[in-house]
Amino acid sequence: MSAVAVVVGILAAGGAFLVLQRGVVRVALGFVLLGHAANVLLLASGGLRNRGVPIVGASQDPGDPLPQAFVLTAIVIGFGMTAFLLALAFRAGELFGVDDTEGESRDEDEDDGGPSEGGSERGAAADADAEGSAVEDA
Amino acid sequence: MIRALPLAAIVPLVAAAVSAVSPSVAVRRLIAAVALAVTGGIGILVLRETAGGDVLVTEIGGFPPPFAIAFAADTFAALMLVVFAVVPGLCLTFAALRGHDDVPRAHAGALGLVGASAGATLTADLFNLFVWIEVLLLASYVLITLGATPRRVRTGTIYVATNLLGSTVFLSGVALVYATAGTVNLGALRGAAAASGAVAVGATLVVVALAVKSSLVPVHAWLPRTYPDAPTWVTALFSGTLTKVGIVALFRVVTVVFDGEPVIGAPLLLIAGLTMVIGVVGAVGRTSMRSILSFHMVSQMGYLVMALGIGTVGGLTAGVFFLVQYIGVKTALFLVAGTVESDEGSDDLDQLGGLVHRRPALAGVFLLSAFALVGVPPLSGFVAKFGLLRAAFDDGAYAIGATAVAVSFLTLLSMVKIWNAAFWGSSPEEPTPGASRPWLFVPAAVLALATLAIGIAAQPLWRIAERAAAGLVDVAAYAGAVAP
Numbered sequence: 206m207s208a209v210a211v212v213v214g215i216l217a218a219g220g221a222f223l224v225l226q227r228g229v230v231r232v233a234l235g236f237v238l239l240g241h242a243a244n245v246l247l248l249a250s251g252g253l254r255n256r257g258v259p260i261v262g263a264s265q266d267p268g269d270p271l272p273q274a275f276v277l278t279a280i281v282i283g284f285g286m287t288a289f290l291l292a293l294a295f296r297a298g299e300l301f302g303v304d305d306t307e308g309e310s311r312d313e314d315e316d317d318g319g320p321s322e323g324g325s326e327r328g329a330a331a332d333a334d335a336e337g338s339a340v341e342d343a
Numbered sequence: 344m345i346r347a348l349p350l351a352a353i354v355p356l357v358a359a360a361v362s363a364v365s366p367s368v369a370v371r372r373l374i375a376a377v378a379l380a381v382t383g384g385i386g387i388l389v390l391r392e393t394a395g396g397d398v399l400v401t402e403i404g405g406f407p408p409p410f411a412i413a414f415a416a417d418t419f420a421a422l423m424l425v426v427f428a429v430v431p432g433l434c435l436t437f438a439a440l441r442g443h444d445d446v447p448r449a450h451a452g453a454l455g456l457v458g459a460s461a462g463a464t465l466t467a468d469l470f471n472l473f474v475w476i477e478v479l480l481l482a483s484y485v486l487i488t489l490g491a492t493p494r495r496v497r498t499g500t501i502y503v504a505t506n507l508l509g510s511t512v513f514l515s516g517v518a519l520v521y522a523t524a525g526t527v528n529l530g531a532l533r534g535a536a537a538a539s540g541a542v543a544v545g546a547t548l549v550v551v552a553l554a555v556k557s558s559l560v561p562v563h564a565w566l567p568r569t570y571p572d573a574p575t576w577v578t579a580l581f582s583g584t585l586t587k588v589g590i591v592a593l594f595r596v597v598t599v600v601f602d603g604e605p606v607i608g609a610p611l612l613l614i615a616g617l618t619m620v621i622g623v624v625g626a627v628g629r630t631s632m633r634s635i636l637s638f639h640m641v642s643q644m645g646y647l648v649m650a651l652g653i654g655t656v657g658g659l660t661a662g663v664f665f666l667v668q669y670i671g672v673k674t675a676l677f678l679v680a681g682t683v684e685s686d687e688g689s690d691d692l693d694q695l696g697g698l699v700h701r702r703p704a705l706a707g708v709f710l711l712s713a714f715a716l717v718g719v720p721p722l723s724g725f726v727a728k729f730g731l732l733r734a735a736f737d738d739g740a741y742a743i744g745a746t747a748v749a750v751s752f753l754t755l756l757s758m759v760k761i762w763n764a765a766f767w768g769s770s771p772e773e774p775t776p777g778a779s780r781p782w783l784f785v786p787a788a789v790l791a792l793a794t795l796a797i798g799i800a801a802q803p804l805w806r807i808a809e810r811a812a813a814g815l816v817d818v819a820a821y822a823g824a825v826a827p
Contacts, residue, residue, distance in 0.1 A: 229500055236504070236508075243511050243514040243518065247521075272521065275521075278470075279473075282477045286507055293488065293500050294500075297497070300496060
């Protein structure tokens with residue numbers, strides 16, 4: 206059981222590290238790791254001792270089928286979401302020529318403060334500037 | 344009737360799939376109208392059947408409870424079903440008038456949003472709630488990146504990443520709840536978090552994930568950054584369904600799983616106060632209509648959490664009433680912003696002025712909705728806020744009551760700012776040709792007149808809200824019906 210806890214911890218730590226990176230592809234891979242951490246946690250929630258076939262009478266120690274069904278669903282959903290995020294990254298690469306979330310951080314710099322403090326809304330010109338510089342960086 | 348309950352979610356989803364492959368806009372509009380009528384009709388029927396405090400339950404797949412995934416409808420769920428059918432209908436009407444709904448998959452996305460909202464409202468199973476919220480988000484991902492323009496790809500990335508993180512937290516919470524309580528059936532989980540600290544940890548993770556979805560402080564920053572960049576009708580649609588599903592699920596999960604545990608009241612009220620203040624202060628510095636309104640959405644979420652934090656029948660009655668009228672008011676305001684953007688080419692306050700002379704009807708709609716948002720009598724917002732304040736003071740929660748009053752004044756400040764910059768004053772030097780779509784303001788006008796009607800004749804909706812609140816405070820009927 207504690208080995209599983211360590212695995213979940215390592216996956217979550219790696220995922221958190223990657224999600225905090227700037228490239229969208231790295232962020233997507235980070236979410237893959239975080240999703241796996243949640244999936245292993247979900248699998249462990251049914252108890253790991255019983256590993257028999259989950260059919261009544263078929264084995265001495267039937268496993269809990271419910272977490273397995275949960276994980277299967279969660280994996281499929283996670284796969285779809287990751288595919289969408291990668292598609293967005295691909296489109297961003299086409300548009301800006303660079304796989305980098307730097308555009309977003311630029312936005313914040315020009316905003317005279319973070320979103321929670323308010324600040325002036327950028328006009329269309331500032332937007333064009335930000336896009337221009339993002340392309341230059343590539 | 345009970346057997347028909349899942350149809351409220353299934354029909355829009357099937358319609359979304361059909362709509363995605365049908366070639367003509369007219370067919371897609373017809374499909375959407377039929378699907379929304381089915382969901383709304385089921386909502387009205389269920390509203391009548393649950394009038395006596397009954398809870399309708401159907402076990403999907405025929406497994407015995409608590410193993411089956413149950414769909415349960417009480418007055419609260421039925422009321423939300425009606426709202427989640429009417430508001431998207433008006434938003435799609437606006438999109439049709441604006442000529443924005445002929446993009447591929449616009450109707451499919453909207454119908455997916457409606458179906459998933461209905462599913463998330465009806466489900467009585469924590470894991471199933473996770474699945475519905477994922478379906479909801481997937482539909483919203485499609486809508487927020489419609490057209491895949493550079494700005495939308497950028498904000499779409501923020502939006503998707505934030506929500507993926509929220510979903511991962513949700514999933515972990517479900518895992519911990521199942522590991523500690525041995526069930527994810529909401530009926531069987533009644534009071535589980537109040538009884539056991541271990542379950543409370545998992546349930547709190549679920550609450551945190553729902554707080555991300557409903558953009559409560561301190562996990563609110565994604566909403567004001569992403570909503571203003573979506574197409575105008577999509578922003579209106581999101582404000583009426585997407586973020587509100589988070590708060591509906593929050594109402595359900597907190598009332599059932601914590602079952603009146605007083606410990607959760609104080610942190611909820613703290614979050615409510617912070618959300619109100621930070622949202623409204625953030626809006627002051629914004630200079631485009633949709634941007635201001637998006638920040639206000641954060642602020643108004645605080646009032647709903649305040650109702651949950653108070654947790655009495657009076658507080659939740661006002662909360663449910665607030666939720667319904669606020670969805671109408673906010674959607675109306677976003678549709679006004681969309682109309683202005685369509686006529687003038689922008690909703691940036693610097694480039695607007697003198698609209699009251701050119702579009703008096705639109706100005707009237709804005710004024711009604713803005714005053715309703717602030718809470719000026721006799722409009723619906725006044726009834727809702729008065730009920731909330733009375734419940735807060737009855738409960739001795741003076742600090743949050745005072746905050747709510749102060750935030751209302753700041754809300755007025757932002758609305759006056761929009762009014763002065765866009766409607767009052769002189770027209771820009773080179774007026775845009777504009778006004779080519781004279782009927783575009785009609786969906787907003789319908790909602791604005793509805794808020795006026797709800798404000799003057801508040802009793803019918805207030806009675807329904809009272810029934811809904813009674814079911815939320817005393818969850819015995821709900822839990823008993825779901826997990827006998």
